[in-house]
Amino acid sequence: SLLDVTIVAVALPTIQQDLHASPAQVQWVVSGYTLTFALALVTAGRLGDALDRRRIFLLALGGFVLFSAACGAAPDITLLVVARLAQGLAAGFMAPQNSALIQQLFRGAERGRAFGYFGATVGISSASGPIAGGLILALADHPGGWRWIFYVNVPIGLLAVLLGLRLLPRTRRSGRG
Numbered sequence: 001s002l003l004d005v006t007i008v009a010v011a012l013p014t015i016q017q018d019l020h021a022s023p024a025q026v027q028w029v030v031s032g033y034t035l036t037f038a039l040a041l042v043t044a045g046r047l048g049d050a051l052d053r054r055r056i057f058l059l060a061l062g063g064f065v066l067f068s069a070a071c072g073a074a075p076d077i078t079l080l081v082v083a084r085l086a087q088g089l090a091a092g093f094m095a096p097q098n099s100a101l102i103q104q105l106f107r108g109a110e111r112g113r114a115f116g117y118f119g120a121t122v123g124i125s126s127a128s129g130p131i132a133g134g135l136i137l138a139l140a141d142h143p144g145g146w147r148w149i150f151y152v153n154v155p156i157g158l159l160a161v162l163l164g165l166r167l168l169p170r171t172r173r174s175g176r177g
Helices: 001-007 009-019 023-050 055-075 078-107 108-139 145-151 154-167
Strands: none
Touching: 001 009, 001 023, 001 108, 009 023, 009 078, 009 108, 009 145, 023 055, 023 078, 055 078, 055 145, 055 154, 078 108, 108 145, 145 154
């Protein structure tokens, strides 16, 4: 989900040209995602604590995959922005579950290592977004090739859902308010 913040940046000129969008409309592709991501964080974290982190994470991940496909299939800029807002919302629901699951599943030095790997993953994914986006655009060098920026999330996300269903433990409500 963090890769998606930066991977799209390199595709903006192509998206703008292909969808005949204004600069303001194209800005919403990036800013709208970030906005809905940020707005969801507190509520999503609280829901994960109150209900089941695994369930919230997997539902959000499924939504992220679905909305990624919708972004790739968007026939116009309006639908791309709407799908991107929904994608950011889903990503915002996933994010707090990551940290909470690490907190729950690991103890002591093992927890420190897990958070270290998580932090490295966040940094690498954010920094590699423009590179990955450029590679995807170079490989999909045709009108509409920008759509693969979003479609790349679908197989990765589906694999992550399957692995999450198999590997993530259910969490129980702690009873704390």
